[in-house]
Amino acid sequence: MLFVDKSSNHSNQDSKKGSLKSKLETIFNSSEAKAKTGEKIHQNQNNDIVFPSDKDTAKKVGNDLYEVTNPDSILVHVDKTRKLPDGYTPNDLVYPNVPLNGGVKDKTKMRKEAALALEDLFSSASKDGIQLTAVSAFRSFDRQVQLHNSYIKSLGSDWTNKFSAIPGTSEHQTGLAIDVSSVAYGNQLEQGFGDTKEGKWLAENAHRFGYIIRYPKDKVNITGYDYEPWHIRYVGEKNATYLYTHNLALEEVMEK
Numbered sequence: 584m585l586f587v588d589k590s591s592n593h594s595n596q597d598s599k600k601g602s603l604k605s606k607l608e609t610i611f612n613s614s615e616a617k618a619k620t621g622e623k624i625h626q627n628q629n630n631d632i633v634f635p636s637d638k639d640t641a642k643k644v645g646n647d648l649y650e651v652t653n654p655d656s657i658l659v660h661v662d663k664t665r666k667l668p669d670g671y672t673p674n675d676l677v678y679p680n681v682p683l684n685g686g687v688k689d690k691t692k693m694r695k696e697a698a699l700a701l702e703d704l705f706s707s708a709s710k711d712g713i714q715l716t717a718v719s720a721f722r723s724f725d726r727q728v729q730l731h732n733s734y735i736k737s738l739g740s741d742w743t744n745k746f747s748a749i750p751g752t753s754e755h756q757t758g759l760a761i762d763v764s765s766v767a768y769g770n771q772l773e774q775g776f777g778d779t780k781e782g783k784w785l786a787e788n789a790h791r792f793g794y795i796i797r798y799p800k801d802k803v804n805i806t807g808y809d810y811e812p813w814h815i816r817y818v819g820e821k822n823a824t825y826l827y828t829h830n831l832a833l834e835e836v837m838e839k
């Protein structure tokens with residue numbers, strides 16, 4: 584299922600929220616029911632939420648390894664078994680205009696749409712007295728290859744395959760993900776960030792700007808990643824709000 588955002592008319596949206604929400608729920612549920620019976624889903628004639636299915640957006644390239652065919656989609660699903668095409672780099676990377684707060688500008692590149700949303704998120708946080716830091720966003724394929732190879736050399740392939748992302752399987756390479764921390768938390772990326780007021784603000788508000796906490800605490804078995812309260816992923820406002828409201832991970836709406 585996927586959110587196809589056909590409506591750019593946001594002004595109507597609030598007044599219709601109640602009925603829209605139940606409509607979306609109906610669509611979601613019926614999509615899910617159909618997916619289970621293996622039928623094809625055509626649910627995007629109105630405005631709504633249709634997440635692409637995993638199987639329609641990747642091709643098999645190895646044992647338990649797939650390559651995504653929609654790398655430029657804001658709904659691209661990359662994980663340990665779904666890699667980006669070799670060497671993939673988004674063609675619209677920019678530096679978000681956010682206060683660095685001790686972060687390093689070079690590490691903050693993101694795709695334009697995600698960067699603009701991040702600017703809104705940071706300025707809204709700031710108005711609430713929350714000083715966030717953009718710690719690490721886009722990482723290139725080449726950089727991951729370098730890292731991976733150096734780990735294999737120094738620590739062996741068993742260790743490396745366990746702890747280092749296979750090049751192409753890091754969400755950071757999509758340009759849609761960023762690791763965020765706070766000045767108050769020493770800009771660290773640790774699970775304790777989730778218990779700080781900044782981490783809580785992020786978890787409760789990211790969806791308003793199109794971001795989700797990509798690896799939540801209660802979804803470890805579903806995402807295959809440990810809890811990362813600092814790693815947020817841009818999916819667009821409607822999609823993020825839907826996932827947040829229904830407490831769903833990307834995996835849960837795309838697997839069929």
Ligand SMILES: [Zn+2]
Pocket residue numbers: 755760761762813814815
């Ligand atoms: Zn991350």
